[in-house]
Amino acid sequence: MTTQITPKLISRQLSERYQQLAAGMPATAGFREAAFQKLLQQEVPSTRHEEWKYTNIRSVWKKLGESAGETTAAPSPHWQGDALKVRLAGGQVVEPAEVETANYIVCSLKKAFEKHQDKLQAYFAKHTHLQDDYFVLLNNALWSDGLFVWVKRGQTLPQTLAVFFEEGQSTLENTRHLFLLEEGAQLECAYFFTGDSPIHSLHNCITEAYLAKDASMKHYIAEAEAFHHSRVLRTFADVEQNANYYNVTFVLGGHVARHDLCAALKGTHAEAHFYGLTYLRGNAHTDHHTVVDHIAPKTQSNELYKGVYDGQSAGVFNGKIYVRPDAQQTNAFQSNRTILLTPEASINTKPQLEIWADDVKCSHGATIGQLDEDALFYLRARGIPKAQAKALLLQAFAGEVLDYVGNDSLKEYLLARLQERFS
Amino acid sequence: MSKPHSTDDILQQHINSDYKYGFTTNIEIDTAPKGLNEDIIRFISKKKNEPDWMLEWRLNAFRQWQKMEEPHHWANIQYPPINYQELIYYAAPKQKKRPKSLDEVDPELRRTFEKLGISLEEQKRLTGVAVDAVMDSVSVITTFREKLAELGIIFCPISEAIQEYPDLVRKYLGSVVPVTDNFFAALNSAVFSDGSFVYIPKGVRCPMELSTYFRINAQNTGQFERTLIIAEEGAYVSYLEGCTAPMRDENQLHAAVVELIALDNAEIKYSTVQNWYPGDKDGKGGIYNFVTKRGICAGKNSKISWTQVETGSAITWKYPSVILKGDNSVGEFYSVAVTNNYQQADTGTKMIHIGKNTRSRIVSKGISAGKSQNSYRGLVQVHRRAENARNFSQCDSLLIGDKCGAHTFPYIEVKNNTAIVEHEATTSKIGEDQLFYCQQRGIDPETAVALIVNGYAKEVLKQLPMEFAVEAQKLLAISLEGSVG
Numbered sequence: 023m024t025t026q027i028t029p030k031l032i033s034r035q036l037s038e039r040y041q042q043l044a045a046g047m048p049a050t051a052g053f054r055e056a057a058f059q060k061l062l063q064q065e066v067p068s069t070r071h072e073e074w075k076y077t078n079i080r081s082v083w084k085k086l087g088e089s090a091g092e093t094t095a096a097p098s099p100h101w102q103g104d105a106l107k108v109r110l111a112g113g114q115v116v117e118p119a120e121v122e123t124a125n126y127i128v129c130s131l132k133k134a135f136e137k138h139q140d141k142l143q144a145y146f147a148k149h150t151h152l153q154d155d156y157f158v159l160l161n162n163a164l165w166s167d168g169l170f171v172w173v174k175r176g177q178t179l180p181q182t183l184a185v186f187f188e189e190g191q192s193t194l195e196n197t198r199h200l201f202l203l204e205e206g207a208q209l210e211c212a213y214f215f216t217g218d219s220p221i222h223s224l225h226n227c228i229t230e231a232y233l234a235k236d237a238s239m240k241h242y243i244a245e246a247e248a249f250h251h252s253r254v255l256r257t258f259a260d261v262e263q264n265a266n267y268y269n270v271t272f273v274l275g276g277h278v279a280r281h282d283l284c285a286a287l288k289g290t291h292a293e294a295h296f297y298g299l300t301y302l303r304g305n306a307h308t309d310h311h312t313v314v315d316h317i318a319p320k321t322q323s324n325e326l327y328k329g330v331y332d333g334q335s336a337g338v339f340n341g342k343i344y345v346r347p348d349a350q351q352t353n354a355f356q357s358n359r360t361i362l363l364t365p366e367a368s369i370n371t372k373p374q375l376e377i378w379a380d381d382v383k384c385s386h387g388a389t390i391g392q393l394d395e396d397a398l399f400y401l402r403a404r405g406i407p408k409a410q411a412k413a414l415l416l417q418a419f420a421g422e423v424l425d426y427v428g429n430d431s432l433k434e435y436l437l438a439r440l441q442e443r444f445s
Numbered sequence: 446m447s448k449p450h451s452t453d454d455i456l457q458q459h460i461n462s463d464y465k466y467g468f469t470t471n472i473e474i475d476t477a478p479k480g481l482n483e484d485i486i487r488f489i490s491k492k493k494n495e496p497d498w499m500l501e502w503r504l505n506a507f508r509q510w511q512k513m514e515e516p517h518h519w520a521n522i523q524y525p526p527i528n529y530q531e532l533i534y535y536a537a538p539k540q541k542k543r544p545k546s547l548d549e550v551d552p553e554l555r556r557t558f559e560k561l562g563i564s565l566e567e568q569k570r571l572t573g574v575a576v577d578a579v580m581d582s583v584s585v586i587t588t589f590r591e592k593l594a595e596l597g598i599i600f601c602p603i604s605e606a607i608q609e610y611p612d613l614v615r616k617y618l619g620s621v622v623p624v625t626d627n628f629f630a631a632l633n634s635a636v637f638s639d640g641s642f643v644y645i646p647k648g649v650r651c652p653m654e655l656s657t658y659f660r661i662n663a664q665n666t667g668q669f670e671r672t673l674i675i676a677e678e679g680a681y682v683s684y685l686e687g688c689t690a691p692m693r694d695e696n697q698l699h700a701a702v703v704e705l706i707a708l709d710n711a712e713i714k715y716s717t718v719q720n721w722y723p724g725d726k727d728g729k730g731g732i733y734n735f736v737t738k739r740g741i742c743a744g745k746n747s748k749i750s751w752t753q754v755e756t757g758s759a760i761t762w763k764y765p766s767v768i769l770k771g772d773n774s775v776g777e778f779y780s781v782a783v784t785n786n787y788q789q790a791d792t793g794t795k796m797i798h799i800g801k802n803t804r805s806r807i808v809s810k811g812i813s814a815g816k817s818q819n820s821y822r823g824l825v826q827v828h829r830r831a832e833n834a835r836n837f838s839q840c841d842s843l844l845i846g847d848k849c850g851a852h853t854f855p856y857i858e859v860k861n862n863t864a865i866v867e868h869e870a871t872t873s874k875i876g877e878d879q880l881f882y883c884q885q886r887g888i889d890p891e892t893a894v895a896l897i898v899n900g901y902a903k904e905v906l907k908q909l910p911m912e913f914a915v916e917a918q919k920l921l922a923i924s925l926e927g928s929v930g
Contacts, residue, residue: 072519362861362862364862365829365861365862365863368860369857370856370858370859371868372857374852374854375852375870376852376853377844377852377872380844381874382873383872384871384872385870385871386869386870387867387869388866388868389865389867390857390859390864390865392863392865
């Protein structure tokens with residue numbers, strides 16, 4: 023099956039899909055219509071676009087629907103930890119249908135538009151950084167389903183929310199997720215991306231999280247290796263006073279994975295913590311774009327992204343930090359460290375600081391190098407074979423990021439995935 | 446004058462203190478008509494008595510330029526559109542013929558350069574610095590030429606080199622910055638009127654600093670100079686450039702191109718103290734400094750080092766770069782960029798690692814005050830075959846006041862796994878405790894800031910030749926005058 027999707031024109035298929043969705047969810051019809059009209063004016067960004075300079079999303083777009091041949095890798099086991107599990111397949115929430123108590127709600131976004139309009143109306147698609155970019159418009163017009171999560175003031179979601187995305191059931195999936203955390207609310211959530219369908223597919227996933235005063239959200243993202251599935255994953259967090267958004271992203275490789283992670287720190291003492299570990303091989307390509315926007319004074323952010331690139335894999339890191347004129351006494355730190363294992367691997371790094379306030383402490387650092395020869399020698403001199411010595415050092419390198427995973431069972435699971443890679 | 450008491454006083458004093466080099470020289474000038482077309486290019490070429498190949502080269506550049514679009518999107522700078530037809534592309538002080546000695550130079554011109562602190566009188570110099578003085582579109586005089594010629598060194602205006610050493614010029618002109626490299630380089634290629642040409646023969650170590658002093662004087666003109674420096678095998682040269690312009694309400698365009706070529710074991714050190722008129726306190730007037738500077742370490746073990754102190758210009762857009770093609774070659778970039786009032790600077794470097802064992806080092810210190818915007822934009826690129834490349838970059842920003850901005854845009858592209866690349870950047874302000882410490886010891890706030898800033902920029906300033914380092918330190922203090930508050 024080959025879907026005719028050209029960069030310039032939205033195919034007839036997409037157009038029909040859009041009409042179906044608009045008819046199926048009348049509450050979203052106007053919103054979809056506006057986005058669709060804008061989408062018609064735009065085309066899939068090429069590498070001439072600064073934000074897509076190092077990631078050729080157009081070539082991914084052109085390949086959509088093509089057969090990719092047999093899948094070689096055995097699928098990784100799922101995480102079995104104690105959690106409230108949600109499964110999405112083909113862009114639809116498959117299970118569970120709905121969990122609703124006085125303290126929290128977890129349901130499909132489609133359902134939320136019927137039942138919880140009052141709660142979501144003020145937030146849905148309202149994030150400051152949700153700009154009219156191609157994939158945002160595409161999602162606005164064509165999102166099929168997703169999650170709606172609401173946690174009441176002062177309450178905590180009793181279990182970790184584990185979201186399993188099974189990708190590849192259709193060529194283009196658009197999912198949309200909305201998290202509303204009232205004052206002092208807390209939740210922990212983990213995304214898992216799986217799927218082994220043999221066609222090239224793209225998952226365009228947008229998550230919006232609104233954290234009111236004193237709220238806290240821990241957000242883990244784990245991507246298993248999937249050779250044909252590409253992903254444009256966008257996460258926008260709005261962080262009010264004393265609230266804390268915490269993200270750890272763990273990427274073992276997709277075909278092309280683009281992660282945009284953005285936090286707007288809008289109240290004093292708001293915090294954002296981003297940690298990332300990317301370990302790629304083969305032809306995998308991962309692009310991390312992060313934005314931390316310090317809007318209010320005394321806000322704090324911390325970023326650490328590490329990468330190990332094997333085979334012909336390629337990595338991109340673009341970390342933006344904005345410190346607005348009023349955001350005095352801000353602390354913002356960013357670090358990006360990369361190891362290239364083979365001569366064919368490559369990395370493009372662009373840390374970016376834009377600062378308009380003077381009483382701030384901001385720094386960024388980026389290093390690109392290899393495993394330390396001295397350390398390797400030390401281990402080998404003690405009778406440890408080269409391969410094992412290398413694995414040990416890499417594990418130590420990666421371990422720093424894993425330590426930021428607060429959930430022990432999840433941490434063990436991720437460590438196991440990493441060790442599979444080393445052996 | 447009594448010591449100012451409040452912040453307002455200090456600011457007021459600064460506002461009233463004029464840009465020191467803002468005077469104009471009343472001298473008869475020879476200009477081309479306004480506008481840009483093929484006839485103007487033929488006019489410039491004819492004025493310069495150029496051979497046909499040069500005219501063709503220019504016309505080709507002009508045709509390419511017409512097809513190009515002015516870059517408006519990527520740089521972090523803002524300015525109203527420039528009307529290229531309103532500019533004058535050639536203005537020269539009227540001189541009957543090229544002076545053979547200083548006595549033949551128009552006294553008014555000599556006075557101008559003296560006022561700028563540039564002595565053209567060779568015998569009076571304590572240290573030997575050979576100067577090429579460029580006023581508007583032409584070189585006024587080049588000193589110490591004979592002495593340098595004894596060693597086989599060629600130091601002359603590029604317009605002369607085109608006639609006297611056409612083989613060298615033809616071989617290297619446009620080889621590092623191609624005509625179509627960018628919009629402003631193409632414009633420069635079409636209309637450049639003068640600049641310096643330096644050739645250091647094999648194995649010669651240039652015994653003195655070579656220097657060019659650029660002065661814009663005429664109104665409504667653009668200055669487009671072109672500098673070409675070639676260091677043959679094992680040669681060494683240290684080259685300095687300085688620049689100033691009168692205070693005018695309208696913006697003037699300066700679009701220069703500098704090309705450096707270092708062959709095997711050669712070393713070129715290029716230092717700039719840029720002090721074009723920055724505009725007044727409201728951001729009116731000032732020079733648009735849109736410059737393309739690039740060097741190529743073509744030979745093995747060669748080295749190119751850029752040092753710049755940027756204090757002037759309304760807008761600075763320049764990225765002195767090094768292409769590290771020869772094995773074991775070294776590139777360096779040291780920069781201090783100061784912006785005050787409404788100045789905008791988008792500056793940095795590119796280090797392109799192509800050869801094996803190439804090394805580069807970047808030290809950039811930005812200082813923003815007033816309502817200015819200061820950006821560092823840099824690229825470190827390690828190509829697939831550049832084994833064992835090494836780069837270290839450091840870019841620090843200092844903010845003085847809360848109305849200014851400091852930005853960093855470093856691009857790092859690595860395609861070889863033997864490379865080691867490190868980049869670090871910090872942004873901070875002058876510590877209250879540091880200021881307090883100085884004031885407690887009887888140092889007034891202005892001097893304290895100057896002291897702290899000089900300490901901050903020291904790593905770069907120490908790269909400058911001695912005479913320039915002293916000038917640059919003073920310049921830093923002047924540029925930041927009145928910015929404490």
